[in-house]
Amino acid sequence: MEISSISTNPRPYFSSSTESLLLKRVKLPSWNQRLLSISSNSRTGQPLLGRLNSLVHKENRLKVLCSQKKEIPVLNASSMDEVFDTLAERILPTSSVALNPNAKHIIGLAGPPGGGKSTLAVEVVNRINKLWPQKACSFDSQVTPPDVAVVVPMDGFHLYRSQLDAMENPEEAHARRGAPWTFDPMLLLNCLKKLRNQGTVYVPSFDHGVGDPIEDDIFVSLQHKVVIVEGNYLLLDEGVWKDISNMFDEKWFIDVDLETAMQRVLKRHISTGKPPDVAQWRIDYNDRPNAELIMKSKKNADLVIRSINF
Incomplete structure (x- = not known):
């Protein structure tokens, strides 16, 4: 298992073309150090500071922009099972959280279509629910403990x-379903606020057979201490999506090669009955542009998880 760190701290620059992405050594948190090793790698270019200082003195009108941004740990593993286990250990509820009946640890899990978000969320939640009774010795061994994590x-x-039918261009709206503007982010934000303030909330699920949400189908109760919200656009930094992103205690991004993700989505489309040419058209017209937008939000994550074939 490896955790490296992506640094988005740029050197002084004139334009975005001089920005670089650095992989730096990072000190691991105390959780799971026994499983992890640290790798470091760096890509450096020609130093710009001296050249910029010289130009500033000559021109006296050049501004050097510097920004300090967080380092983003990157979780690598030899298998997805190893990733699931490590993440479950990472976010097991603490005793202090357990003592507060309304407290939640809410995680936003984002990534492109075909990245494996749903699988990761379900597998991590299952592991937490299995491990939690072992950590909380107060549970009676004869009583089935309640779930403490939910997706x-x-x-x-x-x-x-x-609602898509009522739009100005219904055909376009249905063809682009899955784009950010075909969701109701304000409803999601209000649900997260209610969950944070009251500790319980009913949220909708989605019926893929019908193609519509099912209202109030998932109940997040007081017993749930870990909530993993998974979806494409949770880490976008504009409009209501930014407010949603700010609701999370942790922000995870599952990273995957774009071509690999699109091949997975193509197979998914074909498995639901779409002819191969129609499935490919949907990839090119909708899924790939959406994925490219989502990949830009990786910089807003607290943890990047490398996806592995599963």
Whole structure:
């Protein structure tokens, strides 16, 4: 297992073309150090500071821009099972959280279509629910303990087909379903606020057979201490999406090669009955542009998880 760190701290620059992405050595948190090793790598270019200082003195009108940004740990593993286990150990509820009946640890899990978000969220939640009784010795061994972790899928916040029908260009709206503007982010934000303030909330799921959300289908109760919200656009930094991103205690991004992700989505389309040419058209017209937008939000994550074939 490896964790490296992406640094988005640029050197002084004139334009974005001089920005560099650095992989730096990072000190691991105390959790799971026994499983992890550290790798470091760096890509450096010609130093710009001396050249910029010289130009500043000559021109007296050049501004050197510097920004300090966080380093983003990157979780690498030999298998996805190893990733699932490590993440579950990472976010097991603490005793202090357990003592507060309303407290939640809410995680936003984002990534492109075909990245494996749903699988990761479900597998991590299952492991937490299995491990939690072992950590909380107060549980009676004869009593089945309640689940303490739950998944909330962003798919439940799709607009209804009837809402797409009412748009100015219904054909375009249906063809682009899955783009950010075909969701109801305000409803998601309000659900997260209610969850944070009251400790319980009903949220919708999504019926892929019907193609519409199912209202109030998932109940997040007081017993749930870990909530993983998974979806494409949770880490976008504009509009209501930015407010949603600010609601999370942790922000995870599952990173995957774009071509690999699109091949997975293509197979998914074909498996649901779409002819191969129609499936490929949907990839080119909708899924790939959406994925390219989502990949830009990786910089807003607290942890990047490398996806492995599963």
